[in-house]
Amino acid sequence: xxxxxxxxxxxxxxxxxxxxxxxxxxxxxxxxxxxxxxxxxxxxxxxxxxxxxxxxxxxxxxxxxxxxxxxxxxxxxxxxxxxxxxxxxxxxxxxxxxxxxxxxxxxxxxxxxxxxxxxxxxxxxxxxxxxxxxxxxxxxxxxxxxxxxxxxxxxxxxxxxxxxxxxxxxxxxxxxxxxxxxxxxxxxxxxxxxxxxxxxxxxxxxxxxxxxxxxxxxxxxxxxxxxxxxxxxxxxxxxxxxxxxxxxxxxxxxxxxxxxxxxxxxxxxxxxxxxxxxxxxxxxxxxxxxxxxxxxxxxxxxxxxxxxxxxxxxxxxxxxxxxxxxxxxxxxxxxxxxxxxxxxxxxxxxxxxxxxxxxxxxxxxxxxxxxxxxxxxxxxxxxxxxxxxxxxxxxxxxxxxxxxxxxxxxxxxxxxxxxxxxxxxxxxxxxxxxxxxxxxxxxxxxxxxxxxxxxxxxxxxxxxxxxxxxxxxxxxxxxxxxxxxxxxxxxxxxxxxxxxxxxxx
Numbered sequence: 001x002x003x004x005x006x007x008x009x010x011x012x013x014x015x016x017x018x019x020x021x022x023x024x025x026x027x028x029x030x031x032x033x034x035x036x037x038x039x040x041x042x043x044x045x046x047x048x049x050x051x052x053x054x055x056x057x058x059x060x061x062x063x064x065x066x067x068x069x070x071x072x073x074x075x076x077x078x079x080x081x082x083x084x085x086x087x088x089x090x091x092x093x094x095x096x097x098x099x100x101x102x103x104x105x106x107x108x109x110x111x112x113x114x115x116x117x118x119x120x121x122x123x124x125x126x127x128x129x130x131x132x133x134x135x136x137x138x139x140x141x142x143x144x145x146x147x148x149x150x151x152x153x154x155x156x157x158x159x160x161x162x163x164x165x166x167x168x169x170x171x172x173x174x175x176x177x178x179x180x181x182x183x184x185x186x187x188x189x190x191x192x193x194x195x196x197x198x199x200x201x202x203x204x205x206x207x208x209x210x211x212x213x214x215x216x217x218x219x220x221x222x223x224x225x226x227x228x229x230x231x232x233x234x235x236x237x238x239x240x241x242x243x244x245x246x247x248x249x250x251x252x253x254x255x256x257x258x259x260x261x262x263x264x265x266x267x268x269x270x271x272x273x274x275x276x277x278x279x280x281x282x283x284x285x286x287x288x289x290x291x292x293x294x295x296x297x298x299x300x301x302x303x304x305x306x307x308x309x310x311x312x313x314x315x316x317x318x319x320x321x322x323x324x325x326x327x328x329x330x331x332x333x334x335x336x337x338x339x340x341x342x343x344x345x346x347x348x349x350x351x352x353x354x355x356x357x358x359x360x361x362x363x364x365x366x367x368x369x370x371x372x373x374x375x376x377x378x379x380x381x382x383x384x385x386x387x388x389x390x391x392x393x394x395x396x397x398x399x400x401x402x403x404x405x406x407x408x409x410x411x412x413x414x415x416x417x418x419x420x421x422x423x424x425x426x427x428x429x430x431x432x433x434x435x436x437x438x439x440x441x442x443x444x445x446x447x448x449x450x451x452x453x454x455x456x457x458x459x460x461x462x463x464x465x466x467x468x469x470x471x472x473x474x475x476x477x478x479x480x481x482x483x484x485x486x487x488x489x490x491x492x493x494x495x496x497x498x499x500x501x502x503x504x505x
Contacts, residue, residue, distance in 0.1 A: 001014065001247075001248050001249075001250075001276070001282050001283065001285070001286070001288065002232050002235065002247065002248070002249040002250070002251075002254060002258075002282075003250055003281070003282050003283050004232070004249070004250060004251035004253075004254045006027070007026060007027045007028065008024065008025070008026045008027070009024075009025045009026075009230070009231045009232060009254075010022065010023065010024050010025075010283070011023040011231060011232065011235040011239075012283060012286075012288045013239060014286050014288070015386075017286060018291075018349070019286070019287075019288050019291040019292075019353060020349060020352055020353060020386075021239075021352055021353060021355075021388075022288075022292055022295070022353065022355075022413055023231060023235060024413075024416050024417070025230070025231035031107050031410055032057070032104040032107055032108075032114055033104050033105065033106065033107055033228065033409045033410060034103070034104065034123070034227075034228030035103065035104050035224055035226065035227050035228060036101065036102070036103045036120060036212065036224070036225040036226040037055040037056065037101070037102055037103075037104070037222070037223065037224055037225060038055075038099065038100075038101055038216065038219040038220060038221055038222070038223050038225060039053040039054055039055040039061070039099070039100050039101070039102050039116070039221065039222070040053065040054050040097065040098070040099055040100070040221045040222075041053055041063075041094045041095065041096055041097060041098045041100060042054045042060055042096070043060070043096065044090055044091060044094060044095065044096055045090070046089060046090055046091055048090075049064060049065040049066075049087060049089070049090050050062060050063060050064045050065065050090060051063045051090060051094050052113070053100060053102060053116055054221070054222065055102065055104075055114070055116070055222060056222030056223070056224070057108065057113070057114060058108075059108060059113040059114075060113055061102070061104070061108075061113045061114040061115070061116045062112070062113050062114070062115050062116060063094075063100075063102060063115075063116040063117070063118070064115075065087040065088070065089070065090045065093055066087045067105075067115075067116065067117035067118065067119060068087075068093045068094065068117075068118050069118045069119055069132045070087075070088070070093065099221060100118065101118065101120075101216055101225065102116040102117065102118055103116065103117055103118070103119075103120050103121070104116060105117050105409065106409050106410075107409060107410050107411060109410075109411055109415075110314065110415070118132075119132060119133070120132060121185075122205060122208060122209065122212070122226070123187070123237070123238075124201040124204055124205050124237075124265075125187075125189060125197075125201055125237055125265045125266060126186065126187055126189055126190035126193055126197060126198055126201045127155075127184050127185065127186060127187060127190070127198065127201045127202065127205060128184065128185040128187060129182060129183070129184060129205040129208075129209060130182065130183035130184065130185065131182055131183070131209055132183075133182075133183030134183050135183040135184075135185070136152060136155050136156055136159065136183065136184055137152075137183075137184075137185045137186065138151050138152055138185070138186045139185065139186060139187055139188045139190075141188040142186070142188060142190075142191050144191075147191060147192070151186045151190060151191075151198075152186070154195050154198060155184055155186060155198060157195075158195070158198055158199055158202055159182070159184065159202065182206075182209070184202070184205075186198075189238075189240075189241060200265075212225060212226050232249070232254050232257070232258055233257065233258065233261050236258060236261055236262060236266075236273075237261075237265070238388070239388075240262070240266060240269060242268075242269070244269070244272065245272065246272055246274060247272055247273045247274070248274055248275075248276040248282060249273070249274070249275060249276060250275075250276045250281075250282045252275060255273070255274075255275045258273055259273055291353070292413075292417075295350070295353050295354050295413055295414075296413070296414055296417065296418060298310055298311065300346055300350055301324075302324070302339070302342050302343060302346055303342065304338060304339055304342055305323075305324050306321065306322055306323045306324040306339040306342065306343065307322055307324045308320065308321055308322075308343060308346055308347060308350065309322070310350060310354070310356075312354075312356060312412060312414060312415075315359065316358060316359035316360065316361060317351075317356045317357075317358065317359070317360045317361070318360075318361045318362075318363065319343075319347050319350070319360070319361070319362045319363065320363045321339065321340060321343040321347075321362070321363060321364050321365050322365070323335060323336065323339050323365060333367065333368060333369060333372070336365045336366070336367055336372075337367060337369070337372045337375075337376070339365060340364045340365055340367065340372075340376045341375065341376055341379050343362075343364065344362075344364075344376050344377075344379040344380040344383060345379060345383045347362055347380065347383075348380060348383030348384045348387065349383070351384075351387070351391075351406055352386075352387045352389070353413070354412055354413045354414065355408060355410065355411075355412045355413050356406065356408070356412050357389065357405075357406045357407060357408020357412070358405065358406070358408065359403070359404075359405055360403075360404045360405065360406060361401055361402070361403055361404075362380070362401065362402040362404070363400065363401055364376060364396070364400045364401075364402065365400065366399075366400045367400065373396050373400075376396070377393070377395065377396055377402065380393055380402065380404075381393050387406070389406055389407050389408065390406070390407040391404060391405065391406040391407070392404060392405050422496070423496040423497065423498065424498075430496070430497050430498055431497065431498050433461075433463050433464045433467045433497065434467065436460065436461075436464050436497065436498060436500060437464060437467055437468050437472055439500075440458055440460065440464070440468070440500055440502065441475070441479060443500075443502050444456060444458070444479065444483065444487065444502055445479075445482075445483065447502050447504060448483045448485060451504050452504075453485065453504035453505060454485065454486075454505060455485055455486040455487070455488065455505050456485060456486070456487045456488070456502060456503065456504060456505065457488050457489075457490060457502075457503040457505055458487060458488070458489045458490065458500065458501070458502055458503075459490050459492050459495065459500060459501045459503065460489070460490075460491065460492065460495060460499070460500040460501075461491070461492065461495040461496060461497045461499065461500070462491035462492075462493060463497060464497065464500065465489045465490070465491040466491070468489055469489060
């Protein structure tokens with residue numbers, strides 16, 4: 001479902017009536033991933049094997065030595081083909097003030113600038129063009145070996161014009177086709193596609209690359225050379241598969257653009273794109289709005305009565321599994337096992353829905369049966385298989401923890417839609433009224449020792465003032481006697497609980 005308003009576009013992927021993915025793009029803050037820029041190296045840092053590059057964004061972007069194209073170095077493809085040579089010192093690759101063409105591979109996240117690469121990659125419906133590589137690869141998500149070989153042979157024929165040999169070449173008479181001029185990776189969407197479909201993509205990418213090269217020659221520093229598709233078209237390109245039953249769009253203008261795009265690149269699916277004319281908002285139709293609100297909460301209830309606690313921090317994301325009100329029917333081990341199985345499915349969905357990435361730790365409830373541990377791990381891996389983001393799941397530790405990583409190129413849903421609480425500064429808690437009371441008493445003592453005053457006025461939140469006047473009235477009297485001055489307290493409705501001022505009169 002694609003919901004379009006003048007300042008914001010949202011895409012929701014619903015499977016079996018349940019929301020699985022949400023993508024948000026705002027006019028004021030479009031993502032940069034996939035964009036190609038003409039940049040300038042602003043600072044080379046040998047100690048980090050990296051450089052900062054100015055590309056016209058608020059913060060300088062980060063370019064690591066391993067992400068810089070080197071002559072005669074092998075580029076590793078999406079399917080793992082090739083082995084990258086060790087990176088030489090960054091000072092041999094770039095210098096201060098050098099102009100350089102780069103592509104954004106990760107948006108600015110938190111306080112970190114964008115991550116860059118000079119290994120350009122340009123996606124189409126079924127292929128990814130790697131203009132500085134000779135690699136012909138196939139996505140690892142296509143697991144059938146026969147289909148992988150069919151696609152690779154087809155790609156080799158289309159790019160070199162030479163039919164790959166049906167049998168391995170002999171030592172005396174090698175039959176190695178010439179290396180392709182450009183590199184390509186076959187995307188997961190290409191599984192089962194015809195030669196004509198791949199040929200159309202190669203032709204499209206070739207024309208696009210020619211245009212990008214022309215833009216490179218005349219672009220100025222900080223200028224965008226190439227921009228990825230808008231969110232609606234990007235979603236169609238990346239998510240539209242034969243298994244998608246319908247695409248519903250609530251904007252006629254966006255619908256027309258989407259229909260033109262689908263007719264050109266995936267005509268067999270054109271009938272599935274339709275307009276949603278209903279008066280009820282499209283995201284209310286399947287409860288998407290409610291699910292988005294729930295995805296911003298820390299707790300995730302499970303059907304059994306258990307629940308998850310999802311904590312996103314700067315270093316990692318942790319998911320804690322609890323049985324809650326689930327009492328089970330047999331014994332403790334069976335109760336724990338059933339809860340963990342359900343939690344594995346729910347955790348995989350939450351990672352995808354919330355777009356959580358980096359290091360992830362899932363704290364399952366301790367299980368003594370090793371077979372139960374293996375089944376829970378398999379359930380987690382199976383549930384992660386539908387996720388488009390690359391994820392690696394490691395074995396369960398003796399403490400019942402599962403470590404995993406999930407690739408993320410954009411901010412999580414929470415950080416896209418929320419900001420740190422101004423009252424607690426993002427800590428998730430505030431000091432108690434009692435703590436603030438004693439801070440105020442210490443500040444009064446400190447102030448009268450430094451400055452002359454007849455009396456003092458304390459401005460604080462109503463809850464703090466009420467506590468001082470009701471529960472600490474004896475302490476206030478003792479403090480007045482100790483400092484020899486009168487203290488007056490005034491509640492301020494707009495003050496947060498931690499905010500106060502001590503004024504000398």
